[in-house]
Amino acid sequence: MKTEGGSLDLGARLRKVRSERGLSLRELGKLAGCSASLISQVERGQTAPSAGVIYGLANALDIPLEYLFGTGGIEDTPVPGGARVVGSHFAAGGSGGAGGAGGAGGAGGVREAHGRPGAGAGPGVSAGPPGPALTPAVDTIVQRHSGRRTIDLASGVRWERLTPHQDAQVDFLEVVYAPYGRSTDSRSPIRHEGREYQLVLTGTLHADIGFETYVLEAGDSLAFDAAAPHQYRNMTEEEVRVISVVVHAQ
Structure with missing residues (x-):
C-alpha cells in the first residue's frame, strides 16, 4: 500500500x-x-489499517508515526527510544486503540491515547543569502498540495498532513471522510490529550462530543478539550473535508 504524494510502502x-x-x-x-x-x-x-492499529503498531515498535507517513527513507529505520507515540492504551485482541484527529478507536468503550503523531522536532530552517539561494529554504516551510503525506484508514477516512515536517506541538491535517466514513471503525469514541479544533470545508459532518451530537455544515467549526470522548461521522453520500488541528499540552 502506498500513500499519495510519495512512494511510501507502509x-x-x-x-x-x-x-x-x-x-x-x-x-x-x-x-x-x-x-x-x-x-x-x-x-x-x-488491507488498510485503522488509525488505532497504526498508533498501536508505532507504539509497540517504538517508532515515530512520522516514519509511517514517509519521513526518511525506508532504509533509515528509527532507533528505539526516539520520539514516538507513547503511553497509548490498546485492548489485546481488539482492532486497535485511539488516534489523534480523525483517528479510529478500538473495540469496546472509550480508548485513550496520550501520545500523538509526529512527536519530535523536525528539521530546522536556516536563512540563506539574498537572491535565488533562498528558494530551497522556502520549500522547507511550504507544504505543496501535490506532495502531501497521506495515510488511508480502514474506516473510510484519509489523513493528509499539512506540514512539511513533523511538529511536536501541533497536528495539522486535512481529513477526508468518504461517504459514510467515520473516525472510529469500531463506533467507539476516543479521547486524547490536547485541545482539538475542527473546521468543515465541504459537506456535512456529525460530531459526537461527550453526550452531545453536533451537525456541522461547511464553514462551521468547533473547539474542545480532546479529553472528552469524541468521534466524527459522515452520514451522507457526499465526501466531507475537514481541517483538523490538535494543539498538544506543553
Whole structure:
C-alpha cells in the first residue's frame, strides 16, 4: 500500500522494523493489541489499517508515526527510544486503540491515547543569502498540495498532513471522510490529550462530543478539550473535508 504524494510502502516499513526488532507477527500483535493476521495483511498491502492499529503498531515498535507517513527513507529505520507515540492504551485482541484527529478507536468503550503523531522536532530552517539561494529554504516551510503525506484508514477516512515536517506541538491535517466514513471503525469514541479544533470545508459532518451530537455544515467549526470522548461521522453520500488541528499540552 502506498500513500499519495510519495512512494511510501507502509507494509514494507512495518515489516522492516518488525524484523529488525526481532518480533514475530504474533508477538507484535500482542504488543499492539491487534491480530497477527491483520498485521500480516497490512505488511503485504492487502488491507488498510485503522488509525488505532497504526498508533498501536508505532507504539509497540517504538517508532515515530512520522516514519509511517514517509519521513526518511525506508532504509533509515528509527532507533528505539526516539520520539514516538507513547503511553497509548490498546485492548489485546481488539482492532486497535485511539488516534489523534480523525483517528479510529478500538473495540469496546472509550480508548485513550496520550501520545500523538509526529512527536519530535523536525528539521530546522536556516536563512540563506539574498537572491535565488533562498528558494530551497522556502520549500522547507511550504507544504505543496501535490506532495502531501497521506495515510488511508480502514474506516473510510484519509489523513493528509499539512506540514512539511513533523511538529511536536501541533497536528495539522486535512481529513477526508468518504461517504459514510467515520473516525472510529469500531463506533467507539476516543479521547486524547490536547485541545482539538475542527473546521468543515465541504459537506456535512456529525460530531459526537461527550453526550452531545453536533451537525456541522461547511464553514462551521468547533473547539474542545480532546479529553472528552469524541468521534466524527459522515452520514451522507457526499465526501466531507475537514481541517483538523490538535494543539498538544506543553
